[in-house]
Amino acid sequence: MYLGLDLGTASVKAALFDADGRLARTVARAYDVRAPMPNQAESDPQAWWIAVGQAVRTLLDDDAKSVHALGLSGQMHGVVLCDAEGEALRPAILWADARSTAELRAYDAVPDVRRTELRNPITTGMAGPTLLWLRQHEASLYGRARFALQPKDWLRLRLTGEAFAEPSDASGTLLYDLERDTWHAALVEALGLRLDLLAPLVPSSATAGFLSSRAAKYLGLPSGLPVAAGAADTAAALLGTGITAGQLQLTIGTGAQVVRAEASLPASRPALHVFRSSNHEGWYTLAAVQNAGLALEWARRTLHLDWTEFYEAAQQSEPGARGLTFLPYMTGDRTPHLDPQARGGWIGAGLEHDASHLARSAFEGVALSIRDAVRLLTSSTPGTLRLAGGGSLHPWWRQLLADILQSVLEIVDVPVASAYGAALLAQAAETGRGPRTSIVSVRSIIEPRADAHMQALADATERFSAAYTALRPWFSRR
Ligand SMILES: Nc1ncnc2c1ncn2[C@@H]1O[C@H](COP(=O)(O)OP(=O)(O)O)[C@@H](O)[C@H]1O
Numbered sequence: 456m457y458l459g460l461d462l463g464t465a466s467v468k469a470a471l472f473d474a475d476g477r478l479a480r481t482v483a484r485a486y487d488v489r490a491p492m493p494n495q496a497e498s499d500p501q502a503w504w505i506a507v508g509q510a511v512r513t514l515l516d517d518d519a520k521s522v523h524a525l526g527l528s529g530q531m532h533g534v535v536l537c538d539a540e541g542e543a544l545r546p547a548i549l550w551a552d553a554r555s556t557a558e559l560r561a562y563d564a565v566p567d568v569r570r571t572e573l574r575n576p577i578t579t580g581m582a583g584p585t586l587l588w589l590r591q592h593e594a595s596l597y598g599r600a601r602f603a604l605q606p607k608d609w610l611r612l613r614l615t616g617e618a619f620a621e622p623s624d625a626s627g628t629l630l631y632d633l634e635r636d637t638w639h640a641a642l643v644e645a646l647g648l649r650l651d652l653l654a655p656l657v658p659s660s661a662t663a664g665f666l667s668s669r670a671a672k673y674l675g676l677p678s679g680l681p682v683a684a685g686a687a688d689t690a691a692a693l694l695g696t697g698i699t700a701g702q703l704q705l706t707i708g709t710g711a712q713v714v715r716a717e718a719s720l721p722a723s724r725p726a727l728h729v730f731r732s733s734n735h736e737g738w739y740t741l742a743a744v745q746n747a748g749l750a751l752e753w754a755r756r757t758l759h760l761d762w763t764e765f766y767e768a769a770q771q772s773e774p775g776a777r778g779l780t781f782l783p784y785m786t787g788d789r790t791p792h793l794d795p796q797a798r799g800g801w802i803g804a805g806l807e808h809d810a811s812h813l814a815r816s817a818f819e820g821v822a823l824s825i826r827d828a829v830r831l832l833t834s835s836t837p838g839t840l841r842l843a844g845g846g847s848l849h850p851w852w853r854q855l856l857a858d859i860l861q862s863v864l865e866i867v868d869v870p871v872a873s874a875y876g877a878a879l880l881a882q883a884a885e886t887g888r889g890p891r892t893s894i895v896s897v898r899s900i901i902e903p904r905a906d907a908h909m910q911a912l913a914d915a916t917e918r919f920s921a922a923y924t925a926l927r928p929w930f931s932r933r
């Protein structure tokens with residue numbers, strides 16, 4: 456058996472797969488994302504550690520002795536500032552954090568050629584700008600830290616006692632040279648950041664340490680098991696769902712990611728990311744929707760509804776939510792607007808609206824934001840997208856997505872694609888043979904409808920775009 460651990464933004468997913476790639480069981484444990492100040496998003500790594508322990512111990516049952524190796528995947532871009540043993544010096548600063556707006560200017564001073572080698576827009580929430588913020592605002596912690604790690608690399612340090620990074624997460628830090636496929640030492644130096652904070656790089660499918668006796672006891676596993684370097688959650692999901700060059704995937708979790716796997720290193724395009732995949736040679740272009748499950752969760756909590764009630768309320772409203780618009784930009788927007796100052800909320804509420812319209816417009820707003828990302832990535836309406844992620848499971852929501860995207864959605868039979876990708880990397884690390892091809896198959900297909908309610912959705916689309924355009928100057932003055 457192979458254990459895949461996906462350290463997501465909202466929860467950790469632990470999943471056990473047999474050597475043929477069949478899912479045996481999966482367990483999730485949630486933790487909090489906090490905003491101590493406006494524009495911030497943090498999580499406590501100790502809460503991650505507790506959730507990992509609970510999830511793995513619950514998952515294992517009697518299978519502990521049959522586990523051959525572990526692999527990790529995790530939320531991208533964030534920073535855990537820690538000591539040599541992985542003791543976090545402060546809460547992790549996450550991808551959804553926009554505190555580093557002023558620090559983005561430091562990248563302007565870097566010669567263009569180096570910026571091009573990053574192949575990515577300069578945005579808040581990425582490790583580079585976050586480290587610039589930490590150097591400026593928490594200089595003593597910054598000076599004292601031994602490592603600045605991405606979340607799953609921090610988890611691996613806690614599991615093995617060794618610190619490593621790997622290309623799929625490192626390429627999402629704005630400190631990585633996509634052309635030479637290594638840390639961008641010259642850029643790190645030009646920014647005045649500490650290169651020694653970045654861990655040595657190994658391939659995603661390499662063994663990057665062995666389970667320490669302390670961690671083994673904590674998880675209920677044998678000590679000495681190989682732990683694969685693993686991959687960023689999006690890269691792991693691509694491996695898990697078996698997407699190949701040219702195919703498109705939509706993952707919906709806390710954020711949503713629209714991804715096209717690429718056979719060669721793509722040129723950079725405004726408001727789109729280019730990251731390394733988990734293969735030795737492979738990349739993907741990513742349109743990043745900053746607020747998906749995160750915005751729905753916010754709306755649901757604000758309306759004091761549980762998920763079942765939230766879906767029921769939304770289905771009681773007519774399409775278009777009787778003219779109500781919801782902007783989901785709770786933590787700013789990446790694709791397409793690259794606007795960390797943007798914010799969310801309901802616009803156009805009148806006495807004719809009730810909770811059902813508020814709920815329906817929240818789902819429509821998130822779907823329309825995903826539509827914007829899809830359009831920017833593909834410049835058209837894509838025929839088919841493969842769907843993954845814990846925020847994409849409800850049948851009514853899937854149909855609404857297909858209708859708003861006007862694309863066919865393929866539903867695969869592995870609910871935890873990133874954890875599956877992590878387990879495939881664990882198997883590759885143990886066998887030394889490179890990741891096996893995913894065995895997932897398409898279980899069902901959601902066809903977009905083209906009936907009467909499409910006019911209401913078309914009107915909602917127009918209102919949604921106009922609302923952001925009208926509000927952009929107001930957001931920038933906030
Ligand atoms: N029934 C649901 N419908 C839509 N979104 C949901 C539902 N339940 C949870 N979510 C949202 O989906 C996200 C969890 O999905 P998951 O793939 O586990 O995310 P992550 O990898 O970010 O932890 C959370 O942001 C949560 O608010």
Ligand SMILES: O=C(CO)[C@@H](O)[C@H](O)COP(=O)(O)O
Nearest residue numbers: 464530531550708709710743
């Ligand atoms: O920000 C990105 C990609 O740019 C995400 O891949 C994050 O890593 C969040 O993932 P989820 O927690 O939403 O799955």
